[in-house]
Amino acid sequence: MAASRTIFVAGAGIGGLTASLALAARGFRVVVLEKAERLEEIGAGVQLSPNASRVLVALGLQSRLAARAVNADTISLMSVQSNGEVARLPLGQSTAGCDSAPYWVVHRADLQAALQAEVKEHHDIELRLGCQFEDVAAHAKGLTVVQRNGMRRQQDLALALIGADGIWSAVRHHLFPELQPQFSGLIAWRGTLDATQLPREYASRGVQVWMGPNAHLVAYPISGARQINIVAVVPGTWNRPGWSAVGDGNELRSALASPKWPSAARMMITAVDDWRRFALFTVPDSGEWTQGAIALLGDSAHAMLPFAAQGAGMAIEDAAVLARCLAEAQSDGGPAISAALERYARERRPRVARVQRTAKRNGMIYHLSGPAALARDVAIKAIGGSRLVARQAWIYNWRP
Numbered sequence: 001m002a003a004s005r006t007i008f009v010a011g012a013g014i015g016g017l018t019a020s021l022a023l024a025a026r027g028f029r030v031v032v033l034e035k036a037e038r039l040e041e042i043g044a045g046v047q048l049s050p051n052a053s054r055v056l057v058a059l060g061l062q063s064r065l066a067a068r069a070v071n072a073d074t075i076s077l078m079s080v081q082s083n084g085e086v087a088r089l090p091l092g093q094s095t096a097g098c099d100s101a102p103y104w105v106v107h108r109a110d111l112q113a114a115l116q117a118e119v120k121e122h123h124d125i126e127l128r129l130g131c132q133f134e135d136v137a138a139h140a141k142g143l144t145v146v147q148r149n150g151m152r153r154q155q156d157l158a159l160a161l162i163g164a165d166g167i168w169s170a171v172r173h174h175l176f177p178e179l180q181p182q183f184s185g186l187i188a189w190r191g192t193l194d195a196t197q198l199p200r201e202y203a204s205r206g207v208q209v210w211m212g213p214n215a216h217l218v219a220y221p222i223s224g225a226r227q228i229n230i231v232a233v234v235p236g237t238w239n240r241p242g243w244s245a246v247g248d249g250n251e252l253r254s255a256l257a258s259p260k261w262p263s264a265a266r267m268m269i270t271a272v273d274d275w276r277r278f279a280l281f282t283v284p285d286s287g288e289w290t291q292g293a294i295a296l297l298g299d300s301a302h303a304m305l306p307f308a309a310q311g312a313g314m315a316i317e318d319a320a321v322l323a324r325c326l327a328e329a330q331s332d333g334g335p336a337i338s339a340a341l342e343r344y345a346r347e348r349r350p351r352v353a354r355v356q357r358t359a360k361r362n363g364m365i366y367h368l369s370g371p372a373a374l375a376r377d378v379a380i381k382a383i384g385g386s387r388l389v390a391r392q393a394w395i396y397n398w399r400p
């Protein structure tokens with residue numbers, strides 16, 4: 001395989017598949033390596049605010065997602081301290097300045113299936129399932145990317161390699177083995193339930209965020225509003241890597257027990273039969289993202305706490321900027337590609353770092369208790385939902 005205009009992407013998650021489409025749209029040939037034999041659901045729901053959905057719409061995904069994604073109309077901030085809603089953030093286009101880009105909430109499997117279908121139809125993208133990145137070497141002609149499929153090894157020439165293979169990235173480990181994910185001390189529990197299992201007032205088309213002492217709960221519709229995605233975040237010491245360990249619902253119900261947690265929140269917890277849990281890790285924001293013609297993208301570069309609902313969004317934004325920077329390179333190899341990837345990292349790092357800080361601060365605010373929680377609720381009510389949305393404009397109004 002010739003290196004000219006061929007870019008390898010390690011990882012067929014949201015970031016990797018979006019990057020492949022964005023690169024192909026800029027005239028590159030793309031090979032996506034995915035160690036899994038088939039793409040399966042990892043996680044349940046994902047929020048795609050306008051900064052992310054705008055990229056997906058531009059890549060032609062709107063028709064594929066329209067039947068499965070839900071256009072969220074509000075975010076309701078609920079307080080355990082106040083035993084109810086303290087603010088409702090309107091997500092209408094006129095409020096958020098979001099032009100035609102929706103605020104989507106969608107099942108992760110539906111999003112990945114839509115991306116995969118779009119990839120399969122693109123003649124300049126090859127998706128290699130059951131094929132994992134193993135090694136890479138730089139030379140005068142570009143890169144040699146070594147892959148393994150079972151017992152068979154294969155080597156191909158490439159213009160660049162993009163590591164979009166998640167928080168436990170093999171590409172990052174190859175480049176920067178000293179850079180390790182750090183456990184946050186928090187565990188996320190996730191589950192889904194049929195919307196018919198909840199009273200109508202709890203099955204809205206909006207996002208609910210319950211803020212409680214040392215924990216919080218998020219609920220929103222997915223799968224065309226037929227299901228509700230529930231995520232609860234609590235402190236803990238269990239920190240095994242992975243995204244889908246079986247969780248004992250009794251443990252979670254005990255953590256969010258009465259009298260602290262009101263019946264409306266506990267109703268959702270009780271209604272879930274099958275809980276999965278995953279430890280929340282982050283990648284330090286001081287790490288490098290590029291080395292020569294190799295770059296990291298999404299969680300492999302900057303895994304963050306999910307409390308700004310921007311993990312997927314930042315990976316999607318990364319993909320758009322990466323493709324633009326590479327397309328602007330003045331040659332098909334060598335220093336121009338390295339310079340383009342460095343430019344991508346310089347452009348992305350300040351924004352991603354700000355989102356990381358916002359997510360961390362949100363988590364601290366959500367988990368306040370006692371007088372501090374009461375003061376938080378009073379302040380949120382005084383600010384009001386519309387002004388709170390306006391404070392998010394720097395996230396939502398981003399364009400590639």
